[in-house]
Amino acid sequence: MSTPTYNVIGTRPIRHDGADKVTGRALYGADLQLARLVHGAILRSPHAHARILRIDTSKAEALPGVFAVVTAADFPPAPADKIVDFGEGDTLLSSLRGNILASGKVLYSGHAVAAVAAVNAHVAAEAAALIDVEYEVLPCVLTAPAAMAPGAPILHDHLPNGNIAETVRYEMGDLAAGFAQASLIVERELDTATVHQGYIEPQNATAFWSTDGRIQIWCSTQGSFVARDATAAVLDLPVSHVKVTPMEIGGGFGGKINVYLEPVAALLSKKAGRPVKLVMSRRDVFTGTGPTPGSRVRVKIGVNPEGKITAAQAWLAYEAGAYPGAMVVPGAMTVFACYDIENILIEGYDVVVNKPSTAAYRAPGAPNSALATETVLDEIAEKLGLDPLTLRLRNAAHEGTRRADGPRYKRIGCVEVLEAMQASPHYNAPLPGPHCGRGVAIGFWFNVGLPSSATLSVNADGTVNLIEGSTDIGGSRASLAMQAAEVLGLRAEDIHPTVVDTDSVGYTGVTGGSRTTFSTGLAVHDAAQLVIAQMKARAARLWAVDHVDFANGVFSANGNSLSFAELAAQLGATGGPVSCSATVNPKGVGGSFAGLITDLHVDPETGKTTVLRVTSVQDAGKAIHPAYVEGQMQGGTAQGLGWALNEEYFMDADGDMRNGSYLDYRMPTALDLPMIETIIVEVPNPGHPFGVRGVGEANIVPPLPSVANALYRATGKRLNRVPMNPATILGL
Amino acid sequence: MSAKVQVQTTINNEPVEFLCEPRQSLLECLRDIVGLTGAKEGCGDGNCGSCTVRLGDRIVTSCLVLGVEAAGQSITTVEGLAHGNTLHPLQKAFLENAALQCGICTPGFLIAADALLQKHPQPTEEQTRFWLANNLCRCTGYDKIIRAVQAAAHEINANSGAAQ
Amino acid sequence: MKAFDYAAPASLPEAVGLLASQPAARLLAGGTDLLVQLRSGRKQADVVIDVKKIPELNEITLAPDHSLTIGAAVPCYRLTDHPAIRTHYPALAEVASWIGGTPIQGRASLGGNLCNSAPSADSIPLLIALSASAHLIGPAGRRSVPVEAFCTAPGRNQLAPGELLVAIHIPAPAPHSGAAYLRFIPRNEMDIAVVGAGASLTLANGLIAAARLALSSVAPTPLFVPAAGESLIGQAPTPAALEAAAQLAQAAASPISDMRGSAAYRRHLCAVMARRALELALARAQESK
Structure with a gap:
């Protein structure tokens, strides 16, 4: 098979969001300022395992400058065994909510218990410290072997098998026969400690619960649609009631897929009647977000x-x-x-x-x-x-090797x-x-694959706007624009990529699973093919021909030829603007x-x-x-x-x-x-x-x-x- | 609540006055009062360097400076690094060398690296790594950042050589 | 962080008066410890007194005999960048460059490091090895305390209510003397010493005439080990003599286990770091005139 040659792919253009990011203009979640914005703080459990006997928020509510206090009691009522699925598999709603604001028990030191919105972050922190929580401290268990041992403290009553939530087993061939054929057998057991992704930007979320019942959220997330769907699930709302605007994201590495602050900011906003911003401290990030398993x-x-x-x-x-x-x-x-x-x-x-x-x-x-x-x-x-x-x-x-799974x-x-x-x-x-x-x-x-969407709109000056929903965590605006440019015969800088909110683009999965350049790239590729097809039709109309060729950025037929930019300038006269969208759910990962x-x-x-x-x-x-x-x-x-x-x-x-x-x-x-x-x-x-x-x-x-x-x-x-x-x- | 204090400073070569509480950090004042959000808060205890700004003739982690301490001083933030529409050689080198991924640490690195090049116009790799050790980056493994700083040093020196 | 007032006195008497009238005052020099402690709630203040506008606290005085007085608020970079200090006190210039990263060195001071009185303070073992003293001023006037007697418990020291540190004084180094501070950290920067060792050593006629050794992070306070230094006096500077002194330092240590290292590991490191600090001090003494 011959290696294809590319004009744009494989080159190293300057990333499209680069100038904003080296001049301080790029807006990350914590940078957002809104009129009447108030600031939140979260009260977290000092105990790794305890029953919550009582939460008294009266002193916090009485502090001047405080607008709202919320606890798990502010979630809308839902059956204890309700299951939700927002594209990541089934989850128990009570677990999803439980990690966002503890209910009944706290299960780790750092577990969020209550939240406050106040005139500024200092007052919010002072108010959070005034919330009086009475705990019955329970014995805790901190490692998998200890938690699997008989007599270990049990975290969840609903799990049938103690602390073992799930087992997985893959078997292939005949193990005993295989070991019998071996002339050398080595066996080792190794432990790893819990570690954190360590992204430099702490989690943040700003929410405004409008009088029309819709919630707007600005946050640092790897997946605006997942954040939307999870927030809607937690708050028992239709997804269309939530609009998530992904701000620039300061690292994630998988740790900014789950929602922690978004529903809390929304609940606080509903009570306060104002937009509420929550930003984690570094200690909150370590103790209140998801590290990777030991x-x-x-x-x-x-x-x-x-x-x-x-x-x-x-x-x-x-x-x-x-x-x-x-x-x-x-x-x-x-x-x-x-x-x-x-x-x-x-x-x-x-x-x-x-x-x-x-x-x-x-x-x-x-x-x-x-x-x-x-x-x-x-x-x-x-x-x-x-x-x-x-x-x-x-x-x-x-090729052809079978994996055990x-x-x-x-x-x-x-x-x-x-x-x-x-x-x-x-x-x-x-x-x-x-x-x-x-x-x-x-x-x-x-x-992974997962769905992605993209829209390309041709400008009269021969450039192309690219609308997409994948958070750019490390240069994906560039890698997506380059794929569009390759198909369209343009330069990378002729494509103007924008990451937009969940109301403005088709469903797009998380920036995760190494999927963005692959999957959103495929959506961009397919949309670009549609653009070429439409542009060919316009050229065919101009030249009154049935068939138009497109190669190296030039449309041609019967001795006529127009560059992409030249044809783009004539779109108005040939039927109006060209704008094409594609949504993919690729299987060829x-x-x-x-x-x-x-x-x-x-x-x-x-x-x-x-x-x-x-x-x-x-x-x-x-x-x-x-x-x-x-x-x-x-x-x-x-x-x-x-x-x-x-x-x-x-x-x-x-x-x-x-x-x-x-x-x-x-x-x-x-x-x-x-x-x-x-x-x-x-x-x-x-x-x-x-x-x-x-x-x-x-x-x-x-x-x-x-x-x-x-x-x-x-x-x-x-x-x-x-x-x-x-x-x-x-x-x- | 204690009385707010009027603070007169020069920020990015422009006189700026702001009113703050004594407990507010310089970082908070820059971001929330003055509206310069280029410096970021990553840790709040001086260990990540994302909030690095120049204060007088030194760089500081602005989360560990009170806003009131900046009275009478001049401050440079990442927003003041470019000359009009012309990027600083470090900004240019960071883009050309793909020295940023998520970009959250970039403002701090740029301010710290600018101070480095003023002190050591052609720093060794070791000097560069030592000087920048207070600036954490979790995306790049630092490789392309070090290369970008060296490339910027070359460009600055070549230009100043040509001017002479 | 709880609200507080801010004051920036321009003279020592003004500062002393202010401090005496404000029981819940905290002194601010570089702020690299204080602001972290106030933010985390470990310390509280009604008023923060910024001492950086007091001229005496900002002076570095190197006398003709090379004795050195360092104002309590002098930021570390001024020591690292000071040519004469680099020449006469290379260990001091080094330790000043290790207290925090570059942006911290524009703020943090040796005075602050001493008054914060952490068992892990990097500068204190070296100051002890250099026979430094702390010059204090308070309502009852001025006094001087040897650095080895300054710290009394983690975060606690000899400063009486209303008293503040003016300067750190280091007596003139003897001819043919050298000093060193070495710390063990798992990373190469931005870390707290798991164990640190400060040493000084003076040679006369090929024998060790004086020696002092102190450790950090192995006791409730930075730990002066007089026996280790004394064991070297009159000895030839052999590897065995240095090792024996290092063993005495290890024996004097009473480390705890925490997130930065186990007691057993710290005890092991005591001997290693003490010996290496003595070796470097010896090398510097041998080079010195």
Whole structure:
């Protein structure tokens, strides 16, 4: 198959929202100012597990400057077992509401209990502190193994199986026979701590409940339609009563899909009769939003003397936090997804504990399980005397490989990623000295499709306005505009992309699942094809011909030709403006594989790790804007390195997070990382016209095991706990 | 509530007076009173650097400065970095090097990097990383930010060399 | 944050008078600790007294004998950028560059670091090693307190009601002396010391004539370990002698476990960081004239 040539795709134009973002003009949620705006504050539980006996808001309501106080009692009445579904699967309404404002019990320290709106944020905070809540403190349970043990404190009475909210089981082949064929079996159990996405912009929401019964919301969200639908569900309103305007978003990584503040701001606004703005503090973000699950994963792999895997078994227990929904299913689906294995058994448990209710974080669930698989494989490679990439290549998944959860892969780039790692300058360079180690690992993420919509309107000057609903979290205005430009034969800068509110564009799913460039890109592509068809019809009318060709931005027929801009100038005379929309719900999603090579040094006296060199390799399918593809790979790598080495929720025995600040949560600073080398592999996705796969997530899967394997090579120790911080490395 | 205080400052080379409570941070005053929302609040305790502004001849995290302390001082925010419609070389370099993804940390990085280049016109990678360690970015892994700062330094030095 | 009034006295007597008349006053220099504490509710204030307009608190005085007086509100960057301090007090210039990142150094002061009296304060072990003293003024006049006696408990110190820190005084370094402060942090910046060690060492005729060692983050206050320094006096500066002193420092420590490190890990680090600080101080002493 010949490689298509592109004019715009693969180039690196300046992003369309760039000037606003480097001059301070871009408006993020907290930047919004409205007439008569008042400010809110949330009262949060100091206890990890307690019954709420009484809430007295009278002192707060009496404070001068206070406009409204709300609690869970202000939600409209609903049956206890009501189920809601807004495109993300069934959820119990009481759970959805319960995490937004606690009712009956608080389930984690930081759980929202009540909210206040006041003349300014200082008065609101003072008023929140005046709300008197009487608690009956209950014993708490903080880890999955402890919560699964007999006699553990029970969080939810409605769950039939104690704290185990869900189990998942995937089985393939004959496990016992597979292990019987093995000449070497390695089994390891590894724990990971709860970590946070760490986006720099705290959650925020401003709401105005109008006298006509409609609610307008301005917020920082990865998905304006999901925020709309969730808010409507929580408030028991038709979705058409809620309009969400997505403001610029300061990072999300999966953590800004769930709603926390939007319904509360709406309830406060209804009472106050004014728009209400809520902005979280950094501590609120750590303790009141969804981190990613802590986990325990056990993996057992058998190989024959040639290094071919004969059987693989995994047991996973993930901490959901306060409400069901840990990412154990994707953890289980991805645990062996990089390899072609006949005999597999995977069991996973979704376990509720007294920690914040978890949310998605970049390839959610996958880093936890890949840590175990990839470190076990490293040990097998060492014991067999094989190069660790060679071992992986002997087992790598390919087109036709069946995953344990059922599907067979279409064209994938696992082998190509491994080969690129093996051929890289980094992998072939020597290590710099003693106490240094090199580790490798790979990982997989499915990517998702979901619906997207786009509208293209041709301007008389030959440019095109692009209306879309995908929050731009890292350059998607550019990657979408480039796809339109490629189809229309224009330059990227001829397309003017705008992200609009939920009343102004067709339904569009979240910016998540590495789907925006793929899925919204497809909507843009399809809309652009419609534009071309209409423009051809106009040219045909002008020239009185039946057939018009379009190539390289030029319409032609019978010796006539007009550029896109020239024809655009004549639209008024040929029937009026051209504006085309497309809505897609694509099925041709292409999964992405990624790998990481890590060199590091360990100070043998202090246990401190210095990351010396890293190379991130990922299959992008087709890189639309390579600079932002590299950016995704570098960002995922940096987050993964922080997760591997230092980040964790440090909880005391009572479930209070003791390091809920950027000072003590220890995300990597500029001084903690080297340059992050990238190698983009392009194995086109047959399910997308340009071959796009989506690159947002798979890159965070390899860092945990890559670091663990490098640490082993540097220290001779195989650690069984992430973060592999200095004290853990020294065993102190 | 304590009495509000009248504060006279110079912000981005223009005289600005504002009325604030003593407890209001400079960041709050800039954003909520003066209406300059370029500086962002990411943590409120000086650890993320998103609120970095220049105060007098130093950069500060404006969440850890009281608005009243700014009396008589000059302040530069990201809104004051460009010259009219001409972007500052750092702003240009951040765009050309794709040194921002979500953009929330960008204003703080730009102000901090501007101060760096005034002190060290051609900083090493290590100097750049040390100087910018108080500015957290969660999207980029810093790689493209470091490259952008170095590219801007080259451009500024090349232009000042050409002028001589 | 609770509402408060703001005052910015222009002289020491004015500041002392104001402080004496306001029992719920808090002093503001760089504000990098105070404003965080007020915002989180850990501290309260009816009035915040900004001391940065008092000339004496903003002065750096390096005497001809190289003794050094640092005004309590002098921001850290002025120490780091001061050529003579970099020459004569390299360890001080270093520690000043480590207290917070670049934007913090424009505000934070050694005086504030001392008065905040955190067990983890980076500057205090070095000030102890340098035999520094704190110059105070209050309703009863002026007095001087050795830095090792200044802190009394986490966040508490010798300052009496109405008293404030004017300056930190460091006596002239002896010939052939050197000092160092090293801290262990898991990141490379923006972190609180898991353990820190400050050391000074003076050589005479090839032997150690004087030595002082202090630790941070291993006791309720920054910890002066006289025995560690004394063990070195009269000794040749051998690795074994330094190691033995470091072991004494470790024995004196009483660390706790918290989110920044376990007691066992901190105890281990005491010996490592103390030895490394002594080694660096020795190297500087050997280079010094």
